[in-house]
Amino acid sequence: MINVFVLQNGRLSQINIENRADLENIAPVWVDLTDPNEDERDWVKSIYGVTLPGEDEVKDIEASARYYEADNGDLHLRTDFLIDDDDEPASIVTVAFILARDILFSVHTLDLPVFRLVRMRARSRPGSIVDYKDVLLDLYATDAEYSADALEGIYQNLEDVSRSVLKKDFSDQDAAAALNSIAQEEDLNGRIRRNMMDTRRAVSFLMRGRLLNADQFEEARQILRDIESLDGHTSFLFDKINFLMDATVGFININQNKIIKIFSVASVAFLPPTLIASIYGMNFRILPELQWDLGYPFALVLMLASAVTPFWYFRRRGWLK
Structure with a gap:
């Protein structure tokens, strides 16, 4: 699927693309491709001269080559984005960005919540986006906000686990449920920390490359400050998770000791x-x-x-x- 956006009065407006002619007759600022087929790849290559990476190329790229400039001057970035769905386990999706012809090209296999939020906000905030680099920075800023929301969800879920662990009657079934919840929150917290680390690297690369104007540079610095503030929360959550894990295992041992005590007393009696x-x-x-x-x-x-x-x-x- 291909989503194309143009700037109209400072807002991102989506243009429906049904064939090659629709893509040729517009001047987009952002071309977003979600699991593109071969026809859509050929359209982008023939019209803009940009070769989109395949799925394997996006996933298997070396960590040291996540940000590089191609021989033709196109800038390539690989950035991880978080998916925190209540119905599915949390996951990380790698997105390939290409900055070429004053257009931002993005390629990914799944429709990401961060991208949906950027599209929705850009339509309601006139003047927030001036060019394709603003779109990229807005994606990174929204990714930090999305991670912060996910951390708030972890806080709430761990509070529920704490009340369960510290209640008077804590059975083995309760302990199994608590361990399952703790493991899920620990996995999500680790993915958030990895996602924030990757976003920090991407924003730092843009700042070092002198690709941003003064306003964009200040926005990038604010994104880094937001990410820095999230690091403290992830560290605190790791400590809280370890405490709850130790407490749960301790209660399991107490329950097992009660059973062993019954057999010990019976054998002595x-x-x-x-x-x-x-x-x-x-x-x-x-x-x-x-x-x-x-x-x-x-x-x-x-x-x-x-x-x-x-x-x-x-x-x-x-x-x-």
């Missing part, structure tokens, strides 16, 4: 009756239960008393609580 029964079952020449009429009742009473006495002692010491 029933050891004296077992000893008495084994003594009375030995083949003596004179058997007490045969020579003495009260032999069997006495043995049973003795066995019962020997079993009750340890329980009474353990309870008195508070070991059964």
Whole structure:
């Protein structure tokens, strides 16, 4: 799918593209391609002279070559963007940007929430975008905001886990659910940190390359400050996740120790009756239960008393609580 945007009165306006002629008759500022087919790739190459990278080229590029200038002067960038969907696990999608002919070309396999937000805001904020570099900076700024929203969601989810872990009755089923939630939030937090690191690198590259004017340079500095503020939150969340993980595992160990204690008490309590029964079952020449009429009742009473006495002692010491 190909989405083409032009500047009209300081707003991004989307133009419907159904064939090659529609693309030839406009002067776009942003050409966004989501999982493009071969025809759409040929249109971009023949009209603008830009060769779009394939899916494998976007994913397998070396980390040191994520930002480079081609022989024809086109600037290529590879940037990661976060997808945090409630119905699906969080993921990172790599987007290929090409800055050529005063146009921003973007290629990605999935429709990203950040891109949808930029398209929606640009239509409602006249004058916020002047050229294609403003579009790219707006994408990076929105990506930082999207990551901040995701961090707020982690805070809320961890608060729910904290209330569950610290409640009075915390069963093994509750512990399993808490561990599952903690693992998911830890994975999302790690992806956010990686995403912010990649965005910082991309913005820093644009600043070092002297590609931005004074206003754009100041906006890039503000993006870096926003990302810097998010780093502290991710570090705090890592510490909170580790605390909740340790607390959950500790409660699991306590529940397991309770079960082991029951078996330990039972084994100690029933050891004296077992000893008495084994003594009375030995083949003596004179058997007490045969020579003495009260032999069997006495043995049973003795066995019962020997079993009750340890329980009474353990309870008195508070070991059964």
